[in-house]
Amino acid sequence: MPCPRPRPLQRSAEMTTSSIGTPAIPALRLSGIDLHYGFVKALDSVDFEVRPGEVVAVLGDNGAGKSTLLKVMSGAHRPSSGAIEIGGTPTEFSSPKAASDAGVQMVYQDLALVDAADIATNLTLGREPLMKGPLGWLGVLDKRAMRREAARELDALGVTTAPVTRAVEMLSGGQRQVVAIARSAVRVASREHGVLLLDEPTAALGYAQTRQVEDLIRRMAQNGIAVVVVTHNLPLCFQVADRIVVMNRGRKVADVATSETDNDSVVGWITGAKAAQEHLRPVA
Numbered sequence: 001m002p003c004p005r006p007r008p009l010q011r012s013a014e015m016t017t018s019s020i021g022t023p024a025i026p027a028l029r030l031s032g033i034d035l036h037y038g039f040v041k042a043l044d045s046v047d048f049e050v051r052p053g054e055v056v057a058v059l060g061d062n063g064a065g066k067s068t069l070l071k072v073m074s075g076a077h078r079p080s081s082g083a084i085e086i087g088g089t090p091t092e093f094s095s096p097k098a099a100s101d102a103g104v105q106m107v108y109q110d111l112a113l114v115d116a117a118d119i120a121t122n123l124t125l126g127r128e129p130l131m132k133g134p135l136g137w138l139g140v141l142d143k144r145a146m147r148r149e150a151a152r153e154l155d156a157l158g159v160t161t162a163p164v165t166r167a168v169e170m171l172s173g174g175q176r177q178v179v180a181i182a183r184s185a186v187r188v189a190s191r192e193h194g195v196l197l198l199d200e201p202t203a204a205l206g207y208a209q210t211r212q213v214e215d216l217i218r219r220m221a222q223n224g225i226a227v228v229v230v231t232h233n234l235p236l237c238f239q240v241a242d243r244i245v246v247m248n249r250g251r252k253v254a255d256v257a258t259s260e261t262d263n264d265s266v267v268g269w270i271t272g273a274k275a276a277q278e279h280l281r282p283v284a
C-alpha cells in the first residue's frame with residue numbers, strides 16, 4: 001500500500017490569506033456549540049475557528065471546558081447543539097474515526113505509540129508498505145520501503161529525531177512527543193483541510209524537549225496544517241500561537257491575536273479578574 005505523500009512546504013501567510021488578500025476559509029469552524037454532561041453545562045454557545053497554517057492556543061483554568069472543546073473537535077463527544085464545518089462544509093462527527101477521516105487528528109496525552117516498535121513502524125502504522133512480487137503484492141512488510149518512507153516524511157516535516165530504526169522505548173519524552181505529533185501530522189498533511197489537535201503537548205517535558213515540540217508545532221503550521229493546542233503553559237502559547245482563546249466556565253471569554261495581548265491580560269481572562277473580551281469573534 002503506498003504511503004500518502006505529505007504536502008509540499010508552503011508559507012503560512014500564503015495558507016491563511018488568499019491571493020486577493022481575503023482570509024482563507026477556516027479549516028475547522030465551530031458555531032454556537034453547547035455541551036451538557038447531565039446538569040453541567042461544559043460548553044456554552046462556543047464559537048471557534050482555526051485557519052490553515054494557524055496555531056491557536058486554548059487556555060483556561062481547571063474545569064473551564066478546554067478538554068470538552070477538544071473532544072467535540074475530535075469527534076469523541078457530540079455537542080448538544082451547534083454546528084461544525086470543515087473547510088466551509090457543514091459536517092457532523094459521529095466518532096473520532098469520522099473526524100480523523102475528515103482530516104482532524106488528535107494527539108493524545110498518552111501518545112498511543114507502540115513502545116517496542118521502531119520509529120518507522122510507528123510512523124507508518126496502518127499504512128505499511130508491502131513487498132511486491134512479479135505476480136502482485138506478497139502480503140509481507142517491505143521494511144526497507146517503510147524506513148525509507150518514514151525518513152522521507154520526517155525530512156519533509158523538517159523533523160530530526162533519532163534514526164528511524166530506533167525503538168520508541170529508547171527515546172526521550174521529547175523525542176516520543178515529536179514522533180507522536182509527526183505521525184498525526186503525516187496523516188493530516190495529505191488532507192485539504194488538515195487539523196492537528198494537541199492536548200498538553202509539553203506537560204511532562206523539560207526545557208530542551210519543550211523547545212523541540214515548539215519548533216515542530218511551528219513547522220506543522222508552516223506546512224499549512226491548522227493546529228489547536230490546549231495547554232496551561234503560557235510561555236508556550238506566546239512562543240507558538242498566532243491566536244489565543246481563553247475559556248472560563250464553559251464560555252469563550254477571549255479570542256485574540258497573540259501579538260495584541262500580554263501575559264497579564266491572559267491571566268486575567270483565565271482567572272476571571274478581567275472581564276470578557278468585547279469582540280470575541282476573530283477578525284475576518
Ligand SMILES: Nc1ncnc2c1ncn2[C@@H]1O[C@H](COP(=O)(O)OP(=O)(O)OP(=O)(O)O)[C@@H](O)[C@H]1O
Binds near residue numbers: 037061068069
Ligand atoms: N465525563 C464528565 N461527566 C460529567 N462532567 C464532566 C465530565 N467531563 C468534564 N466534566 C465537567 O465539565 C466541565 C469542563 O470540564 P473539562 O474537562 O472540559 O475542563 P478542562 O478545562 O479541560 O479542565 P482541566 O484543565 O482540569 O483538564 C467541568 O465542570 C467538569 O467537571
